[in-house]
Amino acid sequence: MADALHTLSAAELGRRLAAGTLTSRALCEALITRYKALNETVGAFTHLDQADVLAQADASDARRKAGQGRGPLEGIPVAIKDNIAVKGQPLTCSSKMLASLVSPYDSHVAERLCAVGAILYGRLNMDEFAMGSSTENSALRKTFNPWDLARIPGGSSGGSAAALAAGLVPLSLGSDTGGSIRQPASHCGVVGLKPTYGLISRFGLVAFASSLDQIGPMARSIEDCELLLNALASADARDMTCFGPSDRALTPSGDAKKLRIGIPKGFLGKGVAAEVAAAVNAAVEFYRAQGCAISEVELPSADLAVPTYYVVATAEASSNLGRYDGVRYGHRSTSAGTPVEMMTASRSEGFGPEVKRRILLGTFVLSAGYADAYYVRALRARAKIRSEYLAALAGVDVLLTPTVPTPAFKVGEKASDPLQLYLEDIFTIPANLAGLPALSVPCGKSGHLPVGFHLVGAPLSEAKLLAAGRLFEAAHGFAHQQAAL
Amino acid sequence: MSTPPSDWEVVIGLEVHVQLHTRAKVFASSPWGFGKEPNEQVDPVVLGLPGTLPVVNREAVEKSILFGLVVGASVPEHCSWDRKNYFYPDNPKNYQLTQKDFPVVVGGQVEIELPGASRNVMGEHKFIRIHHAHLEEDVGKLSHAGSGSLVDYNRAGVPLLEIVTEPDLRSSAEAEAFLRSLVAMLTQAGVADCDMEKGQLRCDCNVSIRRRGVEKLGTRTETKNLNSISSVRDTVIYETARQVRELEAGRSITQETRGWNAELGRGYVLRDKEDAHDYRYFPDPDIPTLKISRETVARLGKLVPENLYDRQRRYVDKLGLPYTAASVLVNARALAEWFELAVAAHPTNPSGIANLVANDLLRDLAASAGNAGPLADSAAAPVSLSSCLIKPAQLAGLVKLTDDGVISKQQAKEVFTEMFKSGQDAAAIVDAKGLRQNSDTGELEKIVQEVIADPAVAKSIAEYRAGNEKAINALKGPIMKRTQGKANPVLIDQLLRKFLA
Structure with missing residues (x-):
């Protein structure tokens, strides 16, 4: 039944492809049909080269026919956030600055996806340079939450989450610097994993804050998320911070019912909406009933996480985004005088307001006379947060909180209040600061809007997080959920 | 200055x-x-x-x-x-x-x-x-x-x-x-x-000046991006004079970044401290x-070569080289190592080898490469020994032939020139050219006595005996003539003095 293909999981699609009851071409054609019908409404994709997709699909079908299939993702489309390089495809970061850029090279993850036979399926909208929590900062288009088109999908990987929730693609890649995979996953009712820092190569991921950025898999089920994770994690000499695949992270762990779950003290009080708190508490009770040991843990420096993040992330961003100057590629101002004037004008014209705000903040916190008070202090706070998290995770296997304090808000509702928007990431930021793996799992609804809970584990405990997620998923109806469109 | x-x-x-x-x-x-x-x-x-x-x-x-x-x-x-x-x-x-x-x-x-x-x-x-x-x-x-x-x-x-x-x-x-x-x-x-x-x-x-005996450093200026040793030298001279002039006129030095115009021989201000990045x-x-x-x-420690001046001291102190030759040889590692290989092949006369390497070999290499002067810039163009036809042991062989009295020092130069062109062994060239010295004492004694007996040189003999050392040289020409120039000059000198004593 070709018209139902968009509802199937990647795992199921893979089984049908393997059984010969489905071709990658048929699958891609069905998804392209759906894309044509829905993308204007949802706005998840910024670019889809249909001819290229079908050519990849035909190549995959030919490989399979020749007995040269490359594994469970052979022929399965994976959509990619527009800050991850794919050779010959746009790499806009949803910015006017890079609107015309076509990447001349492949990211490591793009190479990995090719290596496992996946179809590189289109470019997904995002907040400009991954800065934002609503995808409203995209300079290219708006993306809407498929569960309520008046609301934001979350961000910055809003396109990645919305595409899944709208059934436009079975798998997607996001990137996560302070919650950019997990927050939109929670708002769109899908699964999103931010791996341990260093598990997946950042080569080809356009840097926002290098010490925090990680690429991660997004899917409509834990099983699919794991499939994609396994394809992405591999050694890469082009990223010195990547340590390559880890058996510990990827080998399915033991009995999830024996997991020790820590609940950080006070986290459910902090401006958490009542329905969100109720859904997360129900998840805690589920685990308790399954036999998991539930305990409260102290994370006294947790309040420092948001301010620390906005110093560290903006400092790195101010430097990382220095290269966009109109000299070699990207937007170049035509009001140019001297080269330096041209660079200044190009940056003024090419960047949106949130990006400029963060560059200015980052430039300030690194400047002479202020670096000690801001940047150096933030590094100390970061080290403290990390050591507190590691200490807590010595006593429990995972920490459980809401992913986001409140459900998806209305488009434009917080656009004028960046500080309020920054609090969207209050629960997700510490995992980035500490380099820890973290997973958002759908766990209920607030009205018609999805809610997720958030698991954080020790470095390389991805398998434990996924096992915990699978246990919950198996007993609830949130896997494979899609908005009715 | x-x-x-x-x-x-x-x-x-x-x-x-x-x-x-x-x-x-x-x-x-x-x-x-x-x-x-x-x-x-x-x-x-x-x-x-x-x-x-x-x-x-x-x-x-x-x-x-x-x-x-x-x-x-x-x-x-x-x-x-x-x-x-x-x-x-x-x-x-x-x-x-x-x-x-x-x-x-x-x-x-x-x-x-x-x-x-x-x-x-x-x-x-x-x-x-x-x-x-x-x-x-x-x-x-x-x-x-x-x-x-x-x-x-x-x-x-x-x-x-x-x-x-x-x-x-x-x-x-x-x-x-x-x-x-x-x-x-x-x-x-x-x-x-x-x-x-x-x-x-x-x-x-970075240049600053201070009164002699004062410990505190003066305000310095930094002249950027000098791309030759002479530019550095000229900048120091220029900047010292400028700072002296400023201070002696009662003005102060501004901490600033400067540039250097090598064509005009003048420095200029790039930016002052306020504009510092x-x-x-x-x-x-x-x-x-x-x-x-x-x-x-x-x-990596095993790759560290002998220090330039340690080598120079060793050449002078242990090998007995004159300072001039030692200082030339140590400038390029390849040259020094070439020299040392030659010394290893003939260890008794390092100075003789050094003399040939530092003068004749470098001169001919430079001439054949079209260089203005050997080792003028050892960094840019170390004299290429790889293209040199003479191998170290061959040069050692040449020096040994001289030391053994087989050929004269004058002949050695001629042989060297031939070796440089052909890469042949010294002995082969000596034989081919018939340059081997006559050191046959019996034969030479006979010739010396015949020349002494020649009335044409009687006047010179008399002068020599009267105390004019140089007069003895007038007898050497005729001896060389009779031996086609092959007589060992050292031996002739000894024999003449013996018979005229």
Whole structure:
């Protein structure tokens, strides 16, 4: 039944492809049909080269026919956030600055996806340079939450989450610097994993804050998320911070019912909406009933996480985004005088307001006379947060909180209040600061809007997080959920 | 004039930027070299394309460590990189990866030799301390053409070792001697080629002056981007005179960054302290702290060549070479090692070998290469011994033939010229040309006695016996004539004195 293909999981699609009851071409054609019908409404994709997709699909079908299939993702489309390089495809970061850029090279993850036979399926909208929590900062288009088109999908990987929730693609890649995979996953009712820092190569991921950025898999089920994770994690000499695949992270762990779950003290009080708190508490009770040991843990420096993040992330961003100057590629101002004037004008014209705000903040916190008070202090706070998290995770296997304090808000509702928007990431930021793996799992609804809970584990405990997620998923109806469109 | 007026003392510190001799760039796999078309030697990493990341080139780090070992520095357990942020079109990422807090080389010293009273006299030796050396990336080149600007990123990302001295230099001559010594050490260890014509060595020169006897340093100026040793020398002279003039006129020195116009021989202000950049340094998050293993240090330690001046002292003290020859030979490692191979083949007369190598061999090599002067710039064009047809053992053979009296020193020159052209053994040339000296005492005694008996030389004999030593030479011509010039001149002299005594 070709018209139902968009509802199937990647795992199921893979089984049908393997059984010969489905071709990658048929699958891609069905998804392209759906894309044509829905993308204007949802706005998840910024670019889809249909001819290229079908050519990849035909190549995959030919490989399979020749007995040269490359594994469970052979022929399965994976959509990619527009800050991850794919050779010959746009790499806009949803910015006017890079609107015309076509990447001349492949990211490591793009190479990995090719290596496992996946179809590189289109470019997904995002907040400009991954800065934002609503995808409203995209300079290219708006993306809407498929569960309520008046609301934001979350961000910055809003396109990645919305595409899944709208059934436009079975798998997607996001990137996560302070919650950019997990927050939109929670708002769109899908699964999103931010791996341990260093598990997946950042080569080809356009840097926002290098010490925090990680690429991660997004899917409509834990099983699919794991499939994609396994394809992405591999050694890469082009990223010195990547340590390559880890058996510990990827080998399915033991009995999830024996997991020790820590609940950080006070986290459910902090401006958490009542329905969100109720859904997360129900998840805690589920685990308790399954036999998991539930305990409260102290994370006294947790309040420092948001301010620390906005110093560290903006400092790195101010430097990382220095290269966009109109000299070699990207937007170049035509009001140019001297080269330096041209660079200044190009940056003024090419960047949106949130990006400029963060560059200015980052430039300030690194400047002479202020670096000690801001940047150096933030590094100390970061080290403290990390050591507190590691200490807590010595006593429990995972920490459980809401992913986001409140459900998806209305488009434009917080656009004028960046500080309020920054609090969207209050629960997700510490995992980035500490380099820890973290997973958002759908766990209920607030009205018609999805809610997720958030698991954080020790470095390389991805398998434990996924096992915990699978246990919950198996007993609830949130896997494979899609908005009715 | 290289010395400041006597009551002022100049204090100089140098920052020397040296392009390391590596195959690939310092954070990218792109190769680099001279004379390529613009933007031919770039890749996504060099161009700073979005999403690219630096990877430290092991070879560049090892060359840096090797430099540290050459100057006796301590090699730290760890080093790391920082970002230096500034906007300029030649800087592909608008930050430069450099080492601010944890450089790859800490400390060390460079021995220098000041010019002696004459070419034949060794000058004063001094040690100049190295503060540290850090490994960073070079930038591209911006040029202005017509109404626009052009940028070439071939040079961007070339490994650059910045060697920072303590303010230990006290004259332009010392600065010059330091740079020559540094270049010799870098080239001899294979760390860098230091070809100044190709911009492989550039210098920032910090100059201040103070009254003699005063310890406190004066306000310094920094003259940037000097691309030759002579520019450094001229800058020190110029800047010293300018600062003396300012202070003696009752004005003060402004801490400023200056440039140097080599054509006009004049410095100029680039920017003053108020305009100084805020580089917003912070640790580069893309490059983890690098651990330098002691095994690596030990392995590299074996590559450290003998120090230039240790070698020079050994040549003079142990081998008995004249200072002049020793100082020429040690300038190029290949030449010194060539010389030592020859000495090994004929150990009894190092000076004789040194004389031929330092004079005849270098002269002929330079002439055949079309060079103006041998070793005029040992860094740029070390005299190519690889193309030399004479092998060290062959040269030793020539010296041995002379030492054994088989040929005269005069004949040796002739044989050398032939060897240089053909690469044949000295003995073969001597035989082929029939140059072998006649040292047959019996035969020569007979000839000497016949010449003495010739009335034509009676007058000379009388003069010699009357005490005119030189008169004896008049008898040597006829003897040589009778032996077709092959008579051993030393033997003839002995025989003449014996028979005329």
